[in-house]
Structure formats: structure tokens, C-alpha cells
Amino acid sequence: MIELRGKSKEEIIEKIKEAEEDEEVYINKELDRDIAIALLESVEPSKIYIPISKYKRSPKKVIKALEKIGVKVIPIKAKTGRPTNVDKIIKKYLDKKPEEIAKITGLNIKTVEYHYYKLKKREKKCI
Known part of the structure; x- marks a missing residue:
């Protein structure tokens, strides 16, 4: 195609x-x-x-x-938006605080907080 x-x-x-x-x-x-x-x-x-x-x-x-x-x-249905792998990156560091993750990965603190708390919430639902 x-x-x-x-x-x-x-x-x-x-x-x-x-x-x-x-x-x-x-x-x-x-x-x-x-x-x-x-x-x-x-x-x-x-x-x-x-x-x-x-x-x-x-x-x-x-x-x-x-x-x-x-x-x-x-x-x-067209694919929209930019694909991201931020969740995968942050999942590695869920034992640390968002500020530490932002320093380690070089990602924006707001981006890290968004994905961090989303993953934490998802983790609680699974338990």
C-alpha cells in the first residue's frame, strides 16, 4: 500500500x-x-x-x-497524535518520587507527575 x-x-x-x-x-x-x-x-x-x-x-x-x-x-480510523513511551520509562522508577524521576530521565516534571500518578492509580486497581 x-x-x-x-x-x-x-x-x-x-x-x-x-x-x-x-x-x-x-x-x-x-x-x-x-x-x-x-x-x-x-x-x-x-x-x-x-x-x-x-x-x-x-x-x-x-x-x-x-x-x-x-x-x-x-x-x-486514522491514527492521531504522537506515539509515546513515557509510561514505559516511568514504570522503571515507580519506587522513586516524581521529582527524582524527572531529574534522572530529563523529562518535564509535569509530564512525569501525570504519568506517575496515572500508573500508581492503575496499580492500586489491580491489587
């Missing part, structure tokens, strides 16, 4: 033109007429994945037209 991400429609279209042919494509923008045409000309996909929020804003005419020619448009 090809992932095409861009901040603007023009950026997406440029990436589509440079992409190789593939049956599955992920796009992080609304699926409008120009993007659909560029996809059909360059990539020739059988499935197009777009986030649910973008699917709702995409013109229904474009989606229906693609489905008529055999291209499925599939809304998916």
Missing part, C-alpha cells in the same frame, strides 16, 4: 504523479475530482483508504463514480 500524505491538494497530486502503480492507496486529504483523476491516471488503485473525517467531507458524486468503475473507497 502506498501512503500519500500532504498538507495541500497540490502536494498530494504531485506525490501521486511520482508514485508507482499499486492496488491500495492511503490519502490523508478529502477525495475530490482532481485527486481522483490523478490517482486513476497514475496509480490505478482498486482500493483507496481515507480517514473517516475526510470521507465525510468528500463529494459523494466522486465516491460513487469511483465505485462504478470498480474502485472501492474505504474510510478508516
Whole structure:
């Protein structure tokens, strides 16, 4: 599957033109007429994945037209936010106080406190 991400429609279209042919494509923008045409000309996909929020804003005419020619448009739940492993780091030092953990790890004290107390609370529920 090809992932095409861009901040603007023009950026997406440029990436589509440079992409190789593939049956599955992920796009992080609304699926409008120009993007659909560029996809059909360059990539020739059988499935197009777009986030649910973008699917709702995409013109229904474009989606229906693609489905008529055999291209499925599939809304998916997009992953949002930055993945973090702060919980894993703080779990190692739960025997210490948040201030000490912040000094050891170099993390912000507020971040450490948030994760520290969240983990402590979760630990009490398990007991």
C-alpha cells in the first residue's frame, strides 16, 4: 500500500504523479475530482483508504463514480497524535518520587507527575 500524505491538494497530486502503480492507496486529504483523476491516471488503485473525517467531507458524486468503475473507497480510523513511551520509562522508577524521576530521565516534571500518578492509580486497581 502506498501512503500519500500532504498538507495541500497540490502536494498530494504531485506525490501521486511520482508514485508507482499499486492496488491500495492511503490519502490523508478529502477525495475530490482532481485527486481522483490523478490517482486513476497514475496509480490505478482498486482500493483507496481515507480517514473517516475526510470521507465525510468528500463529494459523494466522486465516491460513487469511483465505485462504478470498480474502485472501492474505504474510510478508516486514522491514527492521531504522537506515539509515546513515557509510561514505559516511568514504570522503571515507580519506587522513586516524581521529582527524582524527572531529574534522572530529563523529562518535564509535569509530564512525569501525570504519568506517575496515572500508573500508581492503575496499580492500586489491580491489587
